Amino acid sequence: MNLDPDQLSSYANTFLKVLIDYSPKLISAFIILFAGLYIIRLINRFIRRIMVKRNLDPTLTKFLADILLWVLRIILFVSFISKLGIETSSFVAILGAMGLAVGLSLQGSLSNFAGGMLIILFKPFKVGHTIEAQGVIGTVNEIQIFVTKLITANNQTIFIPNGSLSNGNIINYSLQRIRRADLTIAISYDTDIKKAREMITAVLKNNPKVLETPAAEVSVKNLTDSAIQIAVRPWATNEDFWGVYADTLENCKQAFDTAGIIIQPYVKESSKKNNTESNEI
Incomplete structure (x- = not known):
C-alpha cells in the first residue's frame, strides 16, 4: 500500500489542529481531576476530625466518611467527563441503566448494605463486643458496609453478611457489665443434699471473683432416675466469667472428693434404654 506524502501531511496537520484546539479542555479537565481528588481527601479528613471531636461512634464515623468519599468521587467524575465535552445526560442515562441491572443482579449485596445501615443506626452491638449470631461466637472486630468481621476465641476470623445478621437473633454478651454462669452438678441419691449445697456455697464464697451482689444461687x-441435679449460678463480671466458670467446677470437685461425695456421671437416655432391654432379655 502506497501512502501519499501529501495525504500524510494533511492527516498530521489535522491531528495537530484538533489537539491544539482540544488541549485547553483536556488540560483543564485533568486539573479539575487532580485538584478534586486532593480537595476530597482534605474534606474527608476534616469530616472525620469533626465526628471524632463530637464523640461519634468509631464505626459510624468510618461508615459515613466512606459513603461521603464515594459520593464526592462520583460527582468529581461526572464533572471531569463534562469538562472533556462528553454529554453528561446520556452518560447519566447509561449509568442509570447499568445501576438497575447491577441492582437486580446484586440483591443480596443490597440487602447486606441495608443490614449494615440498620446495625450502624440501632447499634445492637459495637466494635469490641462479644456476640453470638448465626451459630458462631466471637468478638466484633469491624463493622463493614456489607459484612461484620468477628474474631473467635481461637483467633479465627469470621465474616457474617450484614443482611442475615440484622434479620437474625443476636446475643450480646458485652452489653451488660455482669453475667451469670449456669452450671449443673449431679450427685447420687446417697448424698446429703443440705451438706452438698453448703459445700458449694462455701466454694463460691471463697472465690473473690464471684460477686456478692447479685447473690449466687445453689438449689x-x-x-432424675440416676442423680440429683444441683443448679449452681454464680455471678461474675464479663472479664472474670470464664475463670469463675472453670474455678467453680474444679473447686467443687476437689471439695466433694475431700468429703467423700461422689459426683454422679451423666447417663444418656439411649444407654439406659439399652440396659433395660438387655435386662428384660
Whole structure:
C-alpha cells in the first residue's frame, strides 16, 4: 500500500489542529481531576476530625466518611467527563441503566448494605463486643458496609453478611457489665443434699471473683432416675466469667472428693434404654 506524502501531511496537520484546539479542555479537565481528588481527601479528613471531636461512634464515623468519599468521587467524575465535552445526560442515562441491572443482579449485596445501615443506626452491638449470631461466637472486630468481621476465641476470623445478621437473633454478651454462669452438678441419691449445697456455697464464697451482689444461687434443679441435679449460678463480671466458670467446677470437685461425695456421671437416655432391654432379655 502506497501512502501519499501529501495525504500524510494533511492527516498530521489535522491531528495537530484538533489537539491544539482540544488541549485547553483536556488540560483543564485533568486539573479539575487532580485538584478534586486532593480537595476530597482534605474534606474527608476534616469530616472525620469533626465526628471524632463530637464523640461519634468509631464505626459510624468510618461508615459515613466512606459513603461521603464515594459520593464526592462520583460527582468529581461526572464533572471531569463534562469538562472533556462528553454529554453528561446520556452518560447519566447509561449509568442509570447499568445501576438497575447491577441492582437486580446484586440483591443480596443490597440487602447486606441495608443490614449494615440498620446495625450502624440501632447499634445492637459495637466494635469490641462479644456476640453470638448465626451459630458462631466471637468478638466484633469491624463493622463493614456489607459484612461484620468477628474474631473467635481461637483467633479465627469470621465474616457474617450484614443482611442475615440484622434479620437474625443476636446475643450480646458485652452489653451488660455482669453475667451469670449456669452450671449443673449431679450427685447420687446417697448424698446429703443440705451438706452438698453448703459445700458449694462455701466454694463460691471463697472465690473473690464471684460477686456478692447479685447473690449466687445453689438449689436443687431436678431429680432424675440416676442423680440429683444441683443448679449452681454464680455471678461474675464479663472479664472474670470464664475463670469463675472453670474455678467453680474444679473447686467443687476437689471439695466433694475431700468429703467423700461422689459426683454422679451423666447417663444418656439411649444407654439406659439399652440396659433395660438387655435386662428384660
